[in-house]
Amino acid sequence: MLGRPAAGGRRAALTVLSALALTAVHPAAAAEPPPARGPLPSAAQTLGADRPSQQVLRALERDLRLTPEQAAARLVNEAEAGTRAGRLHNALGKRFAGAWVTGATAVDLTVATTDAADAATIRAQGAKAKVVKTALGDLRSLKQKLDAAATRTHAQDTPVWYVDVRRNRVVVQTTDRSAATALIKAAGVEGRGVAVRVSADRPRLMADIVGGDPYYINGTARCSVGFSVTKDLQQGFASAGHCGRAGARTTGYDMADQGTFQASVFPGKDMSWVAVNSDWTATPDVRGEGMQRVQVAGSVQALVGASVCRSGSTTGWHCGTIEQHDTSVRYAEGTVDGLTRTTVCAEPGDSGGPYLAGAQAQGVTSGGSGDCTSGGTTFYQPINPLLGEFALTLKTASGRLGTPTPGPNDPKDSWTAGRVYGVGDTVVRAGVRYQCLQSHQAQDVWSPEGTPALWQRV
Structure with missing residues (x-):
């Protein structure tokens, strides 16, 4: 638990209260970036992977040996x-x-x-x-049929289903094989490469434990802050949707007023954001091991198999790897689609906390099974869909939050900072067309002509 604020230092003390700290944001004036000079940056340089935080390195050493x-x-x-x-x-x-x-x-x-x-x-x-036999688009179509069927069956014996790109299949995880067979039949995908995996694991939401480094919802339930965000001039943070509904009030570790949930989606998705009051301001920091800070550089989505680290108010800082994207989980409270499955451990109270791949934001903790003593599986709500859903801007270490607006003579698909782009999206920048290589929220320091890690000229 953190100490109380020093005399006259309430705002400073409030900057390290939760999994993601909060301090001042001063939006920079929108301006055209200077032309690139010399060699273009590598992918590692663009994403900050060539200068990792010691917190990330130490956790990877410990958890991935x-x-x-x-x-x-x-x-x-x-x-x-x-x-x-x-x-x-x-x-x-x-x-x-x-x-x-x-x-x-x-x-x-x-x-x-x-x-x-x-x-x-x-x-x-x-x-x-x-x-392989089946394209990714077709695998996703199969999973969407399972998603639709799951809303009709509500069977708790099939808690997880996902696209497994490494084995070129869709998997239904179940505690009862007959229940999985029934879901596959209801979806009309029998004989189409959908596998069944029997497991006793039943993911649960990671919330509602007292103690640690919390933020409280309506003075009772506890979750972990995710990533600092802004919307227009309002500052706040992203978290999990199951942590609170729109209008719910939040307080910090010392029960002082903090903010209000502005929007929340759960089930279906597991995303929310909280607007904070004037005592709180946003930084790009995530709480690492020993209360040290790790800075967020962007939101470029990592590949399956990549390392990922998580911060939470119950269990702190832990790392693992990404197992699958596009995973559906049926909690007792409802089904959530589009989650990412990981080998990182977590426990109740870690909900809403941030996941990082190096310096890149990945998502906020939704739920899982197991614990950080014996190990477990966790799922996170990816951050880019959350940012896009609520029109939020992720606070990053660059501090450049300006959002250039296309001019009256620019095409409608002009590249714009603040937008979330997916792989294959095309934009126009200075009369040149580019195609997106990795899903991310655009920053004004990441213009297409200067970031070959993210864009290719077409």
């Missing part, structure tokens, strides 16, 4: 792999069947395709090629 050198090399290699995967995703189009990384430090990139003729193209990008 790496040396400091191995942890640093892994972060750089994962960043570079993400850009190569994005280029191949765009090049293969509908034949693309997923990408993932493996290995402790060398981080081999594998890209799957439905056409063996693509193998040479994949290898030319330094990746391993895997030829």
Whole structure:
């Protein structure tokens, strides 16, 4: 538990109250970035993977059993792999069947395709090629049919289903095989490559434990702050939707007034944001081990297999790897789609806390199973859909929050800071068209012509 504020220092003391600290934001005036000079930055330089926080390195060493050198090399290699995967995703189009990384430090990139003729193209990008039967788009369509059927069946014996790109299949996790079979039949996807995995795990929401480093909802339930955000001139933070409904009041660790939930979605998604009062202001900081701070540089989505670290008010700072994106989880309180499954442990009270891949924001804790003594599985709500849903701007270490607005003569698809872009999206910048390589929220310091890690000219 943190100490009380020193005399005359309430605002300063309030900056380290939760999983993500809060201090002042001074939006910079929108301005055109200067033209790029010299060599363009590498993916690792753009994403901040070449200068990782010691908090991230130490946690990776502990939880993934790496040396400091191995942890640093892994972060750089994962960043570079993400850009190569994005280029191949765009090049293969509908034949693309997923990408993932493996290995402790060398981080081999594998890209799957439905056409063996693509193998040479994949290898030319330094990746391993895997030829599979089903494209990623078709796997996602299968999962969407399960999503729709799940809203009708409400069977608690099939708590998780997800797209498994490494095995080119959709998986239904169940405690009762007959229940999984019934869901697959209800979705009309029998015989279409949907696998059943029997497990006793039943994910639960990570909330409502007293103690630690909390923020409280209506003075009782407890969750962890996620990432600092802004909307127009209002400052606040992102968290999990199950933590509170719109209009619910929040207080800090000392029960002093903090803010109000402005919007919340749960179930379906698990996302919310809280607007804070004038005693609280936003920083790009996440609480790492020993109350030290880790800074957020952006929100570039990491690949399956990449390392990821989580902060929470119950169990603190822990790391693991990403297992699957596009996972659906059926909690007792309702089903949530579009989550990411990880090997990071968590416990009740960690809900809403932030996940980072290096310096890149990934999402906020939703729920899971197990604990941080015996190990477990956790799921997070990805941050980019949350930012897009509520029109929020992530607070980053660059401090550049200006959102340029296209001029009257600019095309409607002009690149704009503050927007969330997905792989394959195209924009126009200074008369040149670019295609997105990795899902992220655009920052004014990340214009397409200067970030080949995120954009390719087309």
